[in-house]
Amino acid sequence: MKILMVNSFFYMRGGGERYTFDLTALLESHGHQVIPFSMKHAQNFPSEYDDYFVSAIDFPTEMAKRDPRSMARVVERIMYSREARDKMERILADTQPDLVHVNGFIHEFSTSILPPMKDAGLPVTQTLHDYKIVCPNTTFVSNDEVCERCLGHRYYNVVLQRCKRGSLAASLLAGVEMYFHEFLNTYEPNIDVFQSPSEFLRSKVIEHGVRKPVVVIPHFFDPNNFQPYYEPENYIVYVGRLVKVKGIMTLLRAMEKTPQTHLYVAGSGELEPEMRQFIADRGLSNVTLLGHLKTDELQSLVQRALANILPSEWYENYSATLRESLACGTPVIGSNIGGIPEQVTDGWNGYLFEPGNAEELAEKIQRLVADPALAVEMGRRGRRQVEIVNSPETHYRQVNEVYENLLRGEPVSQPAPAVVPAL
The missing domain is CATH 3.40.50.2000 (Glycogen Phosphorylase B;)
Structure with missing residues (x-):
């Protein structure tokens, strides 16, 4: 199986990157070919596919400049990145993957990368690593308190509460981003199934109104x-x-x-x-x-x-x-x-x-x-x-079951959970 693996960063930056690299190694150990799609960065690991990577952007640095050109670059990248869309179209045409597995991507690439996947007739699954799909601040935290005000598409609350680092500008951009992507209708319709590491995250996604299947597949490690x-x-x-x-x-x-x-x-x-x-x-x-x-x-x-x-x-x-x-x-x-x-x-x-x-x-x-x-x-x-x-073997079984169902065009149901015998 040839899998296009999408993640914003191609160096060890956080938990999402650790999962992406570990999953890549796990899939390759089972004979699959994994092709990365990411963003250029000086700390990136080497890749034969880095010509397809999207140009680097550091949002805090760009916003701190406070000049029109920098702000326009930030808005274009977050709302609808033509560069990311074009790079996605190129890598899909040149590598011909069987399916796409998306991880974190939305700020650095925007949802512009998703329609080309469906235009190519590819099944697409996304692993959710945080609450970004339902919370503009990604964490359900506002001013050091748990906050669900934006749940149910009420994204204006991120501005009222200034959830993004206490900044009105950053919070406004985060709220507008959520509304804009819903207006374009380019996110959920282009994902066939979401994977969640926890039932709690799954429940919040469903409560928010996401209608696509959301299956629970716990993260793994050795x-x-x-x-x-x-x-x-x-x-x-x-x-x-x-x-x-x-x-x-x-x-x-x-x-x-x-x-x-x-x-x-x-x-x-x-x-x-x-x-x-x-x-x-x-x-x-x-x-x-x-x-x-x-x-x-x-x-x-x-x-x-x-x-x-x-x-x-x-x-x-x-x-x-x-x-x-x-x-x-x-x-x-x-x-x-x-x-x-x-x-x-x-x-x-x-x-x-x-x-x-x-x-x-x-x-x-x-x-x-x-x-x-x-x-x-x-x-x-x-x-x-x-x-x-949390074993690699359990995780591979569950993820591969999702892949196989997608490739066969069959409905994706919850993979069987691992059973822990009583001690």
Whole structure:
């Protein structure tokens, strides 16, 4: 099978790129030919197809110039990019793929790349990595709070709330972009089936009014890159950005009530000064801020922890940090929000708690502090879960089923989920 793989970036920039490169390698290992379509960039990996790549653009840099030419370039690229459309037409004509798999693309290419795919008679599927299809700000977050005001095509709210970095201009552009693409009607009609890593994201897409099929296919990774330890020490960890919506202040308040264990915080962010002040004011000697750690240092820290805490107060989609913790044999105590409950089963491979509830979080932490053997048991279950649900083999089976149905012109239904046997 010859697959055109579309993603805005062709270097390791974030989770979407990691997935795109991993999926490419997985498909190639099964004998498929994968052709990339992306944007030019100095950090790109080499590709024999880079002549087809769209010219680079950095939106914050262009908008900061505040001159008419730069603004026109930004608007043209976001609303309807003739260059991206022409490059797509060329690569389709020259390579003759069997189908197209789209990942992140909309800002850098616009929806102009989609009609040429259907004009060529190709089936098209898209993996959704965030909430962009329904939220102009992509995250369901506005001013550090969960926000669903734009759900149901009410995109004017992104302007009223100034959701994009607090900028009126950026927010106006984001709202107009959503309305313009709906006016053109070039997005959903040109996608045959959407793939979502979580049921939560799927539910929001359907609630918004998307009528095309949306199937749930959890992201994958190689659990063998993470080695379980199963001899936890008396500490817990937090791994992630230090920002309000990650719930880190809730975790600090929980640590006031949990003096019998230690918290190590790996990460950095804008909330760090406030956290340090809180720690000093409360005399929290059981909290240590470590900053960024190297990959091997981070894995060693997580392996030996009683639990990894995921206290998010926004709609986490399908957390990589969570599944990597389970691969290390470390249970997760996570907020009951977004896609987290799909990865954590309360009392089985970790615990769930009400977002923002420091008392409940402290109580769940104390359970594992009092019973390290339970943490080991939960860790073994979590490890088994990711070995099955998130394995490359499971992911290939599910994605290939979508491909095969599309190529046969058959309706695409939900691929059979992986079944985790009881331990």
